[in-house]
Amino acid sequence: MAQELTVAMPKGRIFQDAAKLLRQAGIQLPADFENSRKLIISAENCSMKFILAKPVDVPTYVEYGGADIGIAGKDVLMEAESDVYEVLDLGISACHLAVAGLPDAAKRSSAYKVATKYPKTAARYFREQGEQVEVITLNGSIELAPLIGLADCIVDIVSTGRTLKENGLVEKEKISDITSRLIVNPVSYRLKKADIDQLIGKLTEVVKENLNGMDQKSGVEVLK
Numbered sequence: 001m002a003q004e005l006t007v008a009m010p011k012g013r014i015f016q017d018a019a020k021l022l023r024q025a026g027i028q029l030p031a032d033f034e035n036s037r038k039l040i041i042s043a044e045n046c047s048m049k050f051i052l053a054k055p056v057d058v059p060t061y062v063e064y065g066g067a068d069i070g071i072a073g074k075d076v077l078m079e080a081e082s083d084v085y086e087v088l089d090l091g092i093s094a095c096h097l098a099v100a101g102l103p104d105a106a107k108r109s110s111a112y113k114v115a116t117k118y119p120k121t122a123a124r125y126f127r128e129q130g131e132q133v134e135v136i137t138l139n140g141s142i143e144l145a146p147l148i149g150l151a152d153c154i155v156d157i158v159s160t161g162r163t164l165k166e167n168g169l170v171e172k173e174k175i176s177d178i179t180s181r182l183i184v185n186p187v188s189y190r191l192k193k194a195d196i197d198q199l200i201g202k203l204t205e206v207v208k209e210n211l212n213g214m215d216q217k218s219g220v221e222v223l224k
């Protein structure tokens with residue numbers, strides 16, 4: 001008999017894409033899944049329970065075993081450095097992480113200040129470039145920092161590029177492409193391997209189908 005799996009879902013931007021993917025994989029979610037205020041919701045046709053968490057908390061729930069599985073943005077995973085297995089790129093909620101600033105910003109020096117919601121990732125990136133910078137942690141509206149002189153540049157998510165453009169900022173360097181990933185608690189993976197592998201298998205198929213669909217729409221040929 002299947003063992004129950006607890007899945008940590010990120011509320012907010014990723015939620016709808018993730019719910020669509022789960023439905024495509026044959027998991028029956030209640031009709032009001034996307035609109036409910038409930039924080040724990042069960043699937044209707046299988047032994048699966050979903051906990052609805054703040055995106056940044058998903059790796060924590062999975063690392064400490066509050067959930068067997070989770071869905072989280074690669075940006076969140078790079079910053080959290082949690083002890084979880086990253087098992088599948090779901091290909092949803094795509095965006096990228098970049099360095100951005102005013103077009104005429106000063107050249108980098110040791111007094112260079114970087115504002116970001118991702119302090120560890122930003123520090124790692126500049127360290128790898130051999131540059132010493134001061135990282136200032138903010139929790140949102142990161143684009144404000146260079147505009148009011150709090151920082152020389154920012155490290156933040158870029159999706160459409162609209163926020164940068166409307167604030168007179170430009171992208172300077174791309175750090176990393178971002179999509180959402182499926183993560184698994186290592187102990188759960190040992191104890192519930194068959195059920196988790198079955199879910200990974202179904203989602204892998206859906207991700208492949210979606211990729212093929214995208215390629216057909218854009219007319220791009222891919223090597224398989």
Ligand SMILES: Nc1ncnc2c1ncn2[C@@H]1O[C@H](COP(=O)(O)OP(=O)(O)OP(=O)(O)O)[C@@H](O)[C@H]1O
Binds near residue numbers: 011076140157160
């Ligand atoms: N334009 C975007 N801006 C931010 N995150 C995006 C964007 N596009 C996709 N994402 C993905 O969505 C996730 C963030 O989702 P969301 O904005 O709902 O969470 P949050 O940052 O915790 O929200 P809040 O702004 O309420 O703190 C990121 O981790 C990233 O992987």
Ligand SMILES: O=P(O)(O)OC[C@H]1O[C@H](OP(=O)(O)OP(=O)(O)O)[C@H](O)[C@@H]1O
Binds near residue numbers: 143158
């Ligand atoms: O390239 P775009 O499509 O404009 O998207 C990027 C913007 O979206 C995110 O901000 P969010 O809306 O989450 O606001 P916050 O960071 O102020 O919470 C991100 O931090 C950028 O500011």
